[in-house]
Amino acid sequence: MxxxxxxxxxxxxxxxxxxxxxxxxxxxxxxxxxxxxxxGFVLEPGAFYTNGEPGRNWSVRQVIDHRAHKDPSLYLIVYRVVDGDRKGTTDSCTLHEFVEWAEEKMRPKS
Structure with missing residues (x-):
């Protein structure tokens, strides 16, 4: 306040x-x-997302599963950390938390 x-x-x-x-x-x-x-966020299962943070805070997550729900606070996302801090771990969060974390969806190099 x-x-x-x-x-x-x-x-x-x-x-x-x-x-x-x-x-x-x-x-x-x-x-x-x-x-x-x-x-404005379209979740793509299997896709990779980054938080776009600099240095040691940078991270990449791959969406490995999700449980959709019309209430975003109950919409659950399961992801694997594929690079950055906590690499190799699996965790979950709500859609709210994931959208706030995700700066952008990563795209393969052409």
Whole structure:
């Protein structure tokens, strides 16, 4: 909340809302952001994705299985880390988590 209060101060706007009301608005905005992020993402089983991070944080995951669900927070993805940190391990996450992690789908060299 302190960041929101600071942003309001810097904007020089007067906002008559409680902390709970402001948090509610921020939560709705966050949900909209995730809906838009997921709407533009096409998961391809077997495909390789990278987080695009520099140096030691860089990683590549291959989607090896998924359990679709209309609620993205219950949509499960199973992946194998094929390069970078934790190479050789298998793990899972929600579609939300994967979409936030994945910077881009990797394409084979032509």
């Amino acid at each position: 302190q960041h929101i209060h600071e942003a309001i101060k810097r904007s020089e706007l007067v906002i008559d809302a409680s902390d709970e009301q402001i948090k509610h608005i921020v939560d709705i905005a966050d949900a909209i952001y995730h809906e838009e992020l997921i709407a």
